[in-house]
Amino acid sequence: MSDVNKNAVEHTLIEKITSLCKRRGFIFRSSEIYGGINGFWDYGPYGVAMKRALESLWWNFMVETRDDVEGLDSTVICHPKVWKASGHLDKFGDLMTDCRDCKARHRVDQMDDKTACPNCGSTNLTDPREFNLMMKTFVGPVFDEDHAAYLRAETCQPIFVDFHHVRISTRQKLPFGIAQIGKAFRNEINPRNFIFRSREFTQMEMEFFCADTDSMKWYEYWRSERIRYYKQLLEFRDDEIRIHDHGDELAHYAKAALDIEFAFPFGWGELEGIHHRGTWDLSRHQEFSGESMEYFDQETNSKFIPTCIETSVGVDRTMLAILCHAYDEDMAETQKEGKEKDVRVVLRLPAKIAPVQAAVFPLSKKLSEPAKKIHEDLREHFRSEFDVTGAIGKRYRRQDEIGTPYCVTFDFDSVEDGCVTLRDRDTMEQERVSAANIAEILRDKLDK
Numbered sequence: 001m002s003d004v005n006k007n008a009v010e011h012t013l014i015e016k017i018t019s020l021c022k023r024r025g026f027i028f029r030s031s032e033i034y035g036g037i038n039g040f041w042d043y044g045p046y047g048v049a050m051k052r053a054l055e056s057l058w059w060n061f062m063v064e065t066r067d068d069v070e071g072l073d074s075t076v077i078c079h080p081k082v083w084k085a086s087g088h089l090d091k092f093g094d095l096m097t098d099c100r101d102c103k104a105r106h107r108v109d110q111m112d113d114k115t116a117c118p119n120c121g122s123t124n125l126t127d128p129r130e131f132n133l134m135m136k137t138f139v140g141p142v143f144d145e146d147h148a149a150y151l152r153a154e155t156c157q158p159i160f161v162d163f164h165h166v167r168i169s170t171r172q173k174l175p176f177g178i179a180q181i182g183k184a185f186r187n188e189i190n191p192r193n194f195i196f197r198s199r200e201f202t203q204m205e206m207e208f209f210c211a212d213t214d215s216m217k218w219y220e221y222w223r224s225e226r227i228r229y230y231k232q233l234l235e236f237r238d239d240e241i242r243i244h245d246h247g248d249e250l251a252h253y254a255k256a257a258l259d260i261e262f263a264f265p266f267g268w269g270e271l272e273g274i275h276h277r278g279t280w281d282l283s284r285h286q287e288f289s290g291e292s293m294e295y296f297d298q299e300t301n302s303k304f305i306p307t308c309i310e311t312s313v314g315v316d317r318t319m320l321a322i323l324c325h326a327y328d329e330d331m332a333e334t335q336k337e338g339k340e341k342d343v344r345v346v347l348r349l350p351a352k353i354a355p356v357q358a359a360v361f362p363l364s365k366k367l368s369e370p371a372k373k374i375h376e377d378l379r380e381h382f383r384s385e386f387d388v389t390g391a392i393g394k395r396y397r398r399q400d401e402i403g404t405p406y407c408v409t410f411d412f413d414s415v416e417d418g419c420v421t422l423r424d425r426d427t428m429e430q431e432r433v434s435a436a437n438i439a440e441i442l443r444d445k446l447d448k
């Protein structure tokens, strides 16, 4: 395929996903009636169900099923000195340039030809200048520099600041980690590629504290755990993710760093960073706050600042990767049905994060009551939806499009034989199963 055609296909896919997300209430532009606001996205009913399921999956994997990682939920705004200590206020930015002709603004590191505007080709560009990505606000009634504060640019800094609180209250000893899921804000120059790069986004970060001598062992451990998560839980294929090792391009305090990248339709992009952060963050907070960030190790009778291994991933970026992985158009079925243009759009989402896990339909409105009863029982255990409108084929298609793994249809025979039809999204196979055992049957299937 030529590069031009390949680009067209890739663009079509991201456009199709964006349009599906808007049409079906997953994700749409914030404040759209006012023309939208660049880099901000709202999650609608199916989007928020999927986002919460994804966050729970990560939290369960990283915190709940372990004894050595604790949780935290800190504020978005913290003392401005936190960002002075972390280095964000002095150096957290990109070089940007403006095109004097078409007025487009660009990140210099993203321009192939640094002398020409990627939008209109003009060479009439301003000199590159530093642009800080921190979002500024004011705390209290007076809007001056003494009352300036910042929305956090990463969720990990409060983890470092709260290190001793968490350690002492949980009686944790090294090695142990602290995890947090929450909003982060960056005044990105060029928000783009749908939710890949936004100005407000959610991060899932874990900082694992250990002795420096063990740090590379833990770095390797977290690298393999995080790959296991993507392959086993999110079902990403080998050709969809890869590791980009930073090699020698490291911060002076770090011993190693890598990105886990995903094959997005617009090219390989960073999904998660795994960073050896050395003692940098705790040392800086010790220096700026005047409080000791040292740990006393009873076994070796020594005091030291722990070394930190970080795993950091964006929820929104993971959502986009999952949607790209899951989006499919089922031509085989449509050809079988002889309706070539009637493509079946299906999201092959892992059942654990599908916004609806089971949809229940009465074949006819007359059967609504017993079918609704099944839905009400199922929603105690799963994310279940009841749909009574339209032909049954249309209802299946609507569920395929939002990734519902199973549909349950209650028909006129169900009244007599106590069975319902269970339809599988991926194989489209249908089987008659006992209505009384449907929750158990679904549990078996969803747990696989």
Ligand code: GAP
Pocket (backbone or CB within 6 Å): 153, 154, 155, 156, 186, 188, 195, 196, 197, 198, 199, 201, 203, 205, 270, 271, 272, 273, 310, 312, 313, 314, 315, 316, 317, 318
């Ligand atoms: N604490 C380390 C840190 O924040 P980062 O590489 O800047 O490192 C980590 O961000 C992850 O957060 C990225 O891999 C990406 O998944 C997500 N992320 C960063 N900036 C983002 C943005 N503007 N929009 C959406 N997600 C973003």
